[in-house]
Amino acid sequence: MPSLLFILSATLMYSAPLVFAALGGVISERSGVINIGIEGMMVIGAFAATTTAHFTGNPWLGFVFGGLAGGILALLHAVACVFLKADQTISGVAMNLIGPGLSMFLCGVLFDGNSTTTPIKNKLPKILVGSDIDIASLMSLLLSVLIWFVFSSTKWGLRVRAVGENPAAADSLGISVSKIRVFSVILSGILAGFGGSAITLGIVTQFSSSCVAGQGFMALSALIFGKWKPFNTYLACLFFGFAQVLSITLNSGSESVLPPVILAILPYLLTISVLIFFVGKSVAPKANGVPYEKSML
Amino acid sequence: MSLETQISPKYAVQMRGILKSFGAKKVLSEFNIDIKKGTVHALLGENGAGKSTLMNILYGLHRADCGKIFLNGKATNIRSPADAIKNKIGMVHQHFMLIDKFTVLENVILGNETTNKFGILNIKKARDRILKVSRKHGLNIDLDAKVEDISVGMQQRVEILKALYRDADILIFDEPTAVLSPAEIEDFIRIIRKFILEDKTVIIVTHKLREIMNSADKCTIIRSGINVDTLDITEKTCQKDLAQGMICSFTGSNVKRDKFNPGNVVLRVKNLNTKNEKKVLALKNFSLEVRAGEILGVAGVDGNGQKELVDSITGLLKVESGTIEINGKQIQNTSPRNVLDNKVSIIHEDRSKVGLILDYTVAENSVITKYRSANFSKHGILKRKSIRSFAKNLIEKYNIKPNNCANIPARNLSGGNQQKLAIAREISNEPDLLIAVQPTRGLDIGAVEHVHNVLIEERSKGRAILLISLEIDEILQISDTVCVIYNGCNLGEFDRNAADGKKVTNKKKSDKRTLDEKETISKKESDKTTPDEKETINKKESDKRILDEKEIGFLMMGGRKNDYSRKIS
Secondary structure, eight states, X not given: OOOHHHHHHHHHHHHHHHHHHHHHHHHHHHTTOOOTTHHHHHHHHHXXXXXXXXXXXXXXXXXXXXXXXXXXXXXXXXXXIIISOOOHHXXXXXXXXXXXXXXXXXXXXXXXXXXXXXXXXXXXXXXXXXOOOXXXXXXXXXXXXXXXXXXXXXXXXXXXXXXXHOHHHHHHTTOOHHHHHHHHHHHHHHHHHHHHHHIIIIIOSSOOTTSSTTHHHHHHHHHHHTTTOHHHHHHHHHHHHHHHHHHHHHHHSTTOOSOHHHHHHHHHHHHHHHHHHHGGGOOOOXXXXXXXXXXXX | OOTTSOOOTTEEEEEEEEEXXXXXXXXXXXXXXXXXXXXXXXXXXOTTSSHXXXXXXXXXXXXXXXXEEEETTEEEOOOSHHHHHHTTEEEEOSSOOOOTTSBHHHHHHTTSOOBOTTSXXXXXXXXXXXXXXXXXXXXXXXXXXXXXXXXXXXXXHHHHHXXXXXXXXXXXXXXXXXXXOHHHHHXXXXXXXXXXXXXXXXEEEESXXXXXXXXXXXXXXXXXXXXXXXXXXXXXXOHHXXXXXXXXXXXXXXOOOOOOOOXXXXXXXXXXXXXXXXXXXXXXXXXXXXXXXXXXXXXXXXXXXXXXXXXXXXXXXXXXXXXXXXXXXXXXXXXXXXXXXXXXXXXXXXXXXXIOOTTSBHHHHHTXXXXXXXXXXXXXXXXXXXXXXXXXXXXXXXXXXXXXXXTSBGGGSOHHHHHHHHHHHHHHTOOSEEEEESTTTTOXXXXXXXXXXXXXXXXXXXXXXXXXXXXXXHHHHHOSEEEEEETTEXXXXXXXXXXXXXXXXXXXXXXXXXXXXXXXXXXXXXXXXXXXXXXXXXXXXXXXXXXOHHHHHHHHTTOOXXXXXXXXX
16 A cells, blocks of 8 residues: 555645646636636647757756747637637637647657657656655645735736626726736646646656646646635645546555556546536636627617 | 817816717717816716717727817827826716625725735725725725625715725716615715815716706706707706707607407416516516407516516516416416417517527528428428518518518618518417517617507407507507506506597606606615515506506606605696
């Protein structure tokens, strides 16, 4: 049986990517733009991170570039949703197609036609030498606290929330709805990119087509489970991370209680059941998903 | 109007040659107005006269197509609300621009936050300042309450506070009393009169006369985007003068009708109770009957249960209790299709959303309620040819223009022709009961007359017609019987044929507006209606209160019967 400490540190490790991505989702959706393209932004972030880390040998540089790549993809989403008033779901789906597609294409170009990148030599460091806790876990925790603080006690947070609840009111006070929304969506892409980087730089060592495997969508369910609140979302992510660890540890033991297939789908199963049982009680920002247009009369 | 007036710092706002159209619709044409500093200036006009648009231009929410704005004698460009705020203009919108989930304090500071250099809010400093402002103007509000938890009157104070917090010198109020109770209205008037003492300027947009009499120094009457007149409000100013300036003389349609000869009861609504979207009782023991060959007009101000009545009959809304019978057969809480099958047709209020599918062709729209009949489809396959010839028939019969429109999308027709199409389709169903909801909304006078004639014609054919309209003139012109709906209750019926078909007097039109204010009074009272009272209301209905013609407008606005007799005596 794995030790409790192992389960704890593994939970923190597996939840870190989810936290980054889900917090990104929180920012975007609190500003009123649904971002289901988080998955795609994670994938392209994961790819950019490993590639950079591979060529520079510096995982931190990889982490930054992972965020940038996610942010650039999010810029597309922002332009489509905010300025062109596109359907946010469809634009998000497009992001989910562009992200992996572009990553696989570039991967082939840069790594001799391989569908995976070369494994990186240096992963992101652990917090303390000898401990098993990933630095990304700590960063994700700090980030959730930071975002909670920004939302509750800064000018910028107040405005993002206002725009997501009642854009017309914000507009009437001279706040630029478009500016806030574009900024929030880009930031959400950067965080999703960090999330992808945390997977390939912290957990696995290389990028492959299946390294993200739906975690972007799990992040979205975590943010609904967390009622669009930063710290609640963090806890929701821990829960989903724990589910992943459970499926891995139970699967690796010889005395496996459940069939491996069941264990493999456990995180997803939990995601679905959580959504079924909790989504009804969770209230989204009022203007979430509604493009803002000035009324004519 | 006052083009001669010089641009001068004596005036807080002067607007010159303001022109604004939305699409092809001209809302304001060459509009000039002067608003003196330190006065309460009212803009009076009917819905759609252009008063809100004018104020939205002043506040930078809309850009005028051309024209100039002078503030305190200086030409000023106002491109956005931010510009307006910078120029010390504040606006309280009719629908409050508040964020429900925010606290009062958060709502007030939003967009104008006091922060340190890292952007962290300095709540304490903001609170002190808000408290100072609110004390100075006697606006007591709990700053930490959430907006969704406070009353509408309080919400309005939050809006006022927002403007004052931004040092507004010119305050614009769009229909400020529409949602307030009488006590709140008094408070409101007291508050704005106080602003004048500080040399602030208040602009009130309204169509309620009493408010103007009580609060304003000057009043500008707007009619169809034109400044008709600006009057000083004195003791002597008569409400009637204002009302007459506001309303164009209505050239009544000359509708000829056969003798009233009612048949059997087609629609019988009995003790209907229905909840609206907000789960509040919207119809209270509502009863009415419509007979064959009768047009029953339901008069009332918008939002008194008309929508719920129609939706209950057509099967779109669940009925809590009570019955709806068509030719003796109960249809409540069945499906809309069942209602249609019971020979009920409805001309919907909103032809573009509910009445028609604008992207379908005229031909497709013409059979949309009866495509299942053997004439138009077989085994689920539409018979295009017969649909088209049916549509061509309707187009010809009802003179829908352009007359070769069977295959073009309904969207490409003008509003009037879309309405003709919707009406033609419903009438071609040969219904027993025809429900017409605001059938002439947005139509020009010729089209209105056409619609009225069609309805009268159907009446002559022995159909029962339920007419629901916010235009009291329309109801009085073509109905045989008029009932008044107020706050979900049927207040009584007026038999037009018993009285002679007198023309609507001007008096009533002015009543229509002045009495608006009373709405709030009785609304408050009827909210408190106890079961006992409900029973009495119910009893009254079974007695079928007979109203006299002049009472209709009065009751519509929420006046009570006893008050009325007092008033005319």
